Amino acid sequence: MISSPLLSPMEEEPYLEIYLDQCLNQDEPASTSSHLFSPIGPYDAYLHISSNQETLASHLEPSKDTSDFSSVDLSFLPDELNQENIEQTFTEGKEGVEGNHETQGDPSRLQELSEKNNNDICTHNLSLSNSGLHQLSDGTSTLPSPENSNSSFFPLTSMTPLTPMTPVSEGSGIVPQLQNIVSTVNLACKLDLKKIALHAKNAEYNPKRFAAVIMRIREPRTTALIFSSGKMVCTGAKSEELSRLAARKFARVVQKLGFPARFLDFKIQNMVGSCDVRFPIRLESLVLTHQQFSSYEPELFPGLVYRMVKPRIVLLIFVSGKVVLTGAKERSEIYEAFENIYPILKGFKKA
Amino acid sequence: MSGGAQGRGRCPDCGCAELVEDSHYSQSQLVCADCGCVVSEGLLTTTFADEGHLREVTYSKSTGENERVSRSQQRGLRRVRDLCRVLQLPSTFEETAVSYYQRAFQHPGLHAARLQKKEVLVGCCVLVTCRQHNWPLTMGTICTLLYANLELFSGTYLQIVKVLGLDVPALSLADLVKTYCSSFKLFQASPSVAVKFVEDKEKMIPRTLQLVELASETWLVTGRHPVPVITAAAYLAWRSLQPGGRLTCSLSRFCKLAGVDLPHPAYLRVQELLAILLRMAGQLAWLRILNLDKQTVVKHIGDLLQHRCILLRQAFRDEAEEEEDGQQEEGEEAGSSTLEVLERKRPASSPPPLLPPCMLRPPKRPCPTPADSRITGDEDISDSEIEQYLRTPREIKDFQRAQAASQAVSGAPTPS
Numbered sequence: 001m002i003s004s005p006l007l008s009p010m011e012e013e014p015y016l017e018i019y020l021d022q023c024l025n026q027d028e029p030a031s032t033s034s035h036l037f038s039p040i041g042p043y044d045a046y047l048h049i050s051s052n053q054e055t056l057a058s059h060l061e062p063s064k065d066t067s068d069f070s071s072v073d074l075s076f077l078p079d080e081l082n083q084e085n086i087e088q089t090f091t092e093g094k095e096g097v098e099g100n101h102e103t104q105g106d107p108s109r110l111q112e113l114s115e116k117n118n119n120d121i122c123t124h125n126l127s128l129s130n131s132g133l134h135q136l137s138d139g140t141s142t143l144p145s146p147e148n149s150n151s152s153f154f155p156l157t158s159m160t161p162l163t164p165m166t167p168v169s170e171g172s173g174i175v176p177q178l179q180n181i182v183s184t185v186n187l188a189c190k191l192d193l194k195k196i197a198l199h200a201k202n203a204e205y206n207p208k209r210f211a212a213v214i215m216r217i218r219e220p221r222t223t224a225l226i227f228s229s230g231k232m233v234c235t236g237a238k239s240e241e242l243s244r245l246a247a248r249k250f251a252r253v254v255q256k257l258g259f260p261a262r263f264l265d266f267k268i269q270n271m272v273g274s275c276d277v278r279f280p281i282r283l284e285s286l287v288l289t290h291q292q293f294s295s296y297e298p299e300l301f302p303g304l305v306y307r308m309v310k311p312r313i314v315l316l317i318f319v320s321g322k323v324v325l326t327g328a329k330e331r332s333e334i335y336e337a338f339e340n341i342y343p344i345l346k347g348f349k350k351a
Numbered sequence: 352m353s354g355g356a357q358g359r360g361r362c363p364d365c366g367c368a369e370l371v372e373d374s375h376y377s378q379s380q381l382v383c384a385d386c387g388c389v390v391s392e393g394l395l396t397t398t399f400a401d402e403g404h405l406r407e408v409t410y411s412k413s414t415g416e417n418e419r420v421s422r423s424q425q426r427g428l429r430r431v432r433d434l435c436r437v438l439q440l441p442s443t444f445e446e447t448a449v450s451y452y453q454r455a456f457q458h459p460g461l462h463a464a465r466l467q468k469k470e471v472l473v474g475c476c477v478l479v480t481c482r483q484h485n486w487p488l489t490m491g492t493i494c495t496l497l498y499a500n501l502e503l504f505s506g507t508y509l510q511i512v513k514v515l516g517l518d519v520p521a522l523s524l525a526d527l528v529k530t531y532c533s534s535f536k537l538f539q540a541s542p543s544v545a546v547k548f549v550e551d552k553e554k555m556i557p558r559t560l561q562l563v564e565l566a567s568e569t570w571l572v573t574g575r576h577p578v579p580v581i582t583a584a585a586y587l588a589w590r591s592l593q594p595g596g597r598l599t600c601s602l603s604r605f606c607k608l609a610g611v612d613l614p615h616p617a618y619l620r621v622q623e624l625l626a627i628l629l630r631m632a633g634q635l636a637w638l639r640i641l642n643l644d645k646q647t648v649v650k651h652i653g654d655l656l657q658h659r660c661i662l663l664r665q666a667f668r669d670e671a672e673e674e675e676d677g678q679q680e681e682g683e684e685a686g687s688s689t690l691e692v693l694e695r696k697r698p699a700s701s702p703p704p705l706l707p708p709c710m711l712r713p714p715k716r717p718c719p720t721p722a723d724s725r726i727t728g729d730e731d732i733s734d735s736e737i738e739q740y741l742r743t744p745r746e747i748k749d750f751q752r753a754q755a756a757s758q759a760v761s762g763a764p765t766p767s
Binding site: 283 | 489490491501505508509512518521522567570572573574575576577706707709710726727728729730732736737738739740741742746747750751
C-alpha cells in the first residue's frame with residue numbers, strides 16, 4: 001500500500017475500500033484500479049494530471065460561485081471536524097458518479113467519461129488532497145511549499161468552504177499571472193506641466209498631442225500620466241503593491257520638483273491577467289453554446305470576447321488556449337473568472 | 352380664388368379654352384366658362400400653397416411624417432435602401448435594415464456621431480440583417496462599397512450589436528464558399544481565360560467545400576479571416592481538377608483569371624493546406640511510395656478528400672489518446688500538458704498532434720515567470736533614487752538653450 005500525502009496508511013484504508021467498491025460497481029475492468037497504486041511523484045505532477053483530464057470533481061461542481069468543496073469527499077480529514085459532512089459528501093459523490101454515466105451531454109464528453117472513469121478515482125483522490133491542502137492553507141498563516149506537504153499533516157482549522165487565497169482548486173492547476181495594473185491617485189495640488197517636463201529627465205510633454213506629462217521610472221518599470229489638475233494615472237506594474245510603490249515614487253519626484261504633492265485616494269482601476277490552458281479551443285463551438293456572453297468575429301479579431309457576468313470580467317480566448325482576463329478591480333476576481341471559464345473551455349477541448 | 356384661364360387646357364366637353372378657377376365652398380375647381388363642366392377639382396390634401404398651384408402633395412409631406420425624422424436620418428434611411436438594392440437583397444431585408452437604423456438612431460451615442468460614422472452605421476445595419484438571414488456578406492465587401500475603413504466599421508459594428516442587444520449568428524462558411532466561388536470568372540472561356548483554365552462550376556464548388564471543411568477540422572479556420580482560406584481552397588481545388596495544364600499556375604495568376612482580389616494570407620493558407628494534405632497522403636500506401644511534394648500532391652487531392660475522415664484520424668494522433676497512453680506507460684513522470692507531451696521523447700514514427708499552427712510553432716521567447724517578491728508597497732524610497740530622475744540646474748540651462756536653438760532653426764512658434 002502506498003502512502004498518500006496526507007494520511008497514514010492505517011487511516012486511509014477504509015476510505016480506499018469505499019472507493020474501490022464504487023469502482024467495482026462501474027463497468028470497468030478491475031485492472032484499472034491499479035491507478036491507485038501508481039507511485040507518487042512530486043506533488044506538482046498531480047496538479048498537472050488533474051488539469052489534463054476531465055475530473056469527476058469538475059462535473060460535481062455545483063452552480064454556486066463560491067468554493068466547490070461541498071461536493072468533494074473530505075472524509076480523509078480528521079473525524080470530529082467533518083462527521084456531519086461525510087455522509088453528505090459520500091452520497092453526493094455516489095450520485096455524481098452515477099450521474100456521470102447518465103450524462104447525455106456532448107458525445108465528446110460522454111466519450112471522455114467512459115475513457116476516463118478509470119482515471120477518475122485516482123484524480124478524485126488527488127484532487128481532494130489538493131483541495132484539502134489548500135483549504136488548510138487558508139487557516140495557516142504561511143503557505144506550505146508543495147515538497148514539504150508530503151511528510152507533514154496540517155490540522156484543519158475551518159471546515160466552511162472558503163474561496164482559497166491561492167487560486168488552485170480541483171478544476172485547474174493553472175494560476176493566471178497578472179500582467180498589468182492601472183491605478184489612479186490624487187496629488188491634490190495644481191501642477192505646472194512645463195516646469196515638470198523641463199526639470200525631470202524621464203518626462204515627455206507634448207501639449208498638442210496630449211494634455212499630460214508622460215513620466216517613466218525604471219524600478220518598478222511603470223509609466224505615469226500626470227495631469228495639471230494634480231491627478232495621476234499609473235500603469236505597467238505587475239502587482240498591486242508594485243503599483244502603489246510606483247505611484248509613490250512618481251509622487252516623490254513631483255514633490256522634489258517643488259510642488260506640495262500629497263498621496264490621496266490611491267485606487268486600483270483595472271487589472272489584467274493572462275494564462276494558458278495548454279490545449280486548443282474550438283471558438284466556433286464556444287460562441288454557439290455561450291452566445292449570450294461571447295462575441296467571435298474572425299473577420300475583425302482572432303480571439304473570442306467573453307463577457308462574464310459574475311464576476312464582471314472580460315476574457316479574450318484564443319484558439320491556442322491562451323486566455324487574457326481584464327476588467328478586474330481585485331485579484332480574486334481574475335482568479336474566480338478563470339476558475340469559472342476553465343470547465344467551460346475543457347468542454348471544448350476535443351470537440 | 353379666381354385667376355386667368357390661360358394655359359390651363361381645354362374643356363373636354365365643349366372644347367372651350369376658357370377655364371376658370373372657381374371654388375365650391377373651400378374646394379377649388381376648374382370650371383369651363385361656357386358649359387360649366389368641372390374639368391378638375393382641388394385635391395383633398397393640405398398644403399395651401401401647393402394646392403393653390405394645383406400641384407399634388409405627396410402623403411409623406413402632407414402628414415408631416417418626415418418633419419419628425421431629421422434630414423440626416425432620412426438620408427441614412429435612403430442609403431440603407433440603396434445599399435440593399437445594390438446588393439440585390441430580398442425586399443424583407445430592406446425593411447429589417449431600415450428598422451435597425453431607426454432604432455440605432457435613437458441612441459444618443461450614435462445620434463450625435465459624425466457623418467462618417469453614420470455612413471458606416473448604414474453598412475452595419477445591412478450586415479446585421481444579412482447575418483440574421485444567413486446571407487453570406489463579408490465586412491470587406493461592405494467596406495469597399497461604402498469606401499469606409501475597417502477600423503471604423505468594426506468599432507461601429509461592435510457598438511451597435513451591444514447597444515441594440517442583437518443576437519448575430521456567425522458567418523456561414525458554406526454559403527460564403529458558394530457565393531464567393533460563383534463570382535469567379537472561370538466558368539466560361541473568354542479572351543482572358545484560356546480554355547484549359549475553364550472549369551465546371553458544379554465540380555469546383557463541391558471540391559472547394561470539401562477542402563474548406565478539411566481546413567476547419569484541422570484548425571486552419573478558427574481565429575482566421577474566412578476569405579483567404581476559401582481562396583486557397585478554391586485554388587487547390589481548381590488545380591486538382593485538371594492538374595495537367597494548371598500545376599504551374601501561381602496563386603496570383605489564378606486570382607487574376609478568376610477576377611478576384613488576392614488576399615495576402617492566402618499564400619500561408621495554401622502552404623498550411625498542402626502540409627495537411629501531405630500528411631494525409633503519407634497514410635495511403637500507394638501514395639507513400641511516390642514521395643509526394645507540395646506540387647505533386649495536388650494531383651491526388653481528389654483521392655485524399657474522398658477518404659479524408661480516416662486519413663485524418665490516422666495521420667494525426669488525438670492528444671487525448673496520447674495522454675492516456677502516456678499515463679499508462681509512464682506513470683511517475685506524468686505529462687503535464689499537450690505541449691509538454693510533445694516535447695518529451697516519443698517514437699519518431701508516431702504521428703504529430705493535430706493542433707492549430709500557432710501552437711505548433713515554437714514560442715518566440717520564453718514567458719518570464721515573475722519573481723515572487725514580498726513587496727508591501729510602503730517601502731522607503733531613497734532620495735538618491737528619485738534624484739536620478741531630476742535634471743541638474745546646469746542640465747536645465749543646456750536643455751533650454753538646445754530647445755531654443757532648435758526652435759530658431761525650424762522657425763516654429765514659441766516652445767512648449
